[in-house]
Amino acid sequence: MAGGKAVASQNAIKHGLNQKIDLLAHPAVAAIAELYIQEGIDPEAARQLALAHVERERVRSARVDVWRSEYHLEETSSHGQFHQTSTEAYSDVALLVLKRLSVLNRYEVRAVSHLSKAARAAFL
DSSP, X not given: OHHHHHHHTTHHHHXXXXXXXXXXXXXXXXXXXXXXXXXXXXXXHHHHHHHHHHHHHHHHHHHHHHHHHHSOGGGBOTTSOBOSOOHHHXXXXXXXXXXXXXXXXXHHHHHHHHHHHHHHHHHO
């Protein structure tokens, strides 16, 4: 159990999804919030909704990063096509990708939940 906690504690370093959104690093939060405010949404509700949108986008970006890191240029030709390799090599890469993507599932569930709650608070 202690080993699992030690591994999990490193997740924030790997993909940063455990960390709060830095408003200076994500100017989209202010832009999205302003659009909602212009539509008549309460400023605090608009800010929470904008944060939820950015949080969800961070998870999507992490998923793209997993694909890019596993299907890296060493395995592809100059035209983005995979080299002729064994089925076992593809299988190993696919399993690794699926494992890493499954780790991101809880972050995606959390992000969608935050977005749903923020939308209910803003629009109801």
